[in-house]
Amino acid sequence: MTVRVQAAAFDTGAELNAFVKDRTDVGAVVSFTGVVRDTDGTLHQMEIEHYPGMTERAIAEIVTQVQSRWALADVLVIHRHGILAVGAPIMMVATASAHRADAFAAADYLMDYLKSRAPFWKKETTADGTAWVAPKDEDEAALKRW
Secondary structure (H helix, E strand, O other): OEEEEEOOOOOHHHHHHHHHOOOOOOOEEEEEEEEOOOOOOOEEEEEEEEOOOHHHHHHHHHHHHHHHHOOOOEEEEEEEOEEEEOOOEEEEEEEEEOOHHHHHHHHHHHHHHHHHOOOEEEEEEEOOEEEEOOOOHHHHHHHHOO
């Protein structure tokens, strides 16, 4: 298991290559990368805040739960903080398993958790000013299905 919360940008291809390097025990690797999305053409940037130490522990705890629920060989979670430009990668999840069903389910669950429960606070800067991003009902509903 690897959990990193960082300000620095990351290369998704390089991260995925390192994640699977020399792995002969897995038959499935699933990855997802989230990027800063501008839904209406007005977003200038997104700022993500967190509490160092607390955030990493919270994500590591959910990864441990995921590893006990699904048969996984490894898990990678990277999440950025700080000021991010539109189109910049925010986070990446990768799961490795002997079979694709576990890898897909675990990655999907991790994404739902990170979206709704991970201790990050997001603020958007648009042409109209800045505003904190409020939780969305659909994100909560997605997590409840598990």
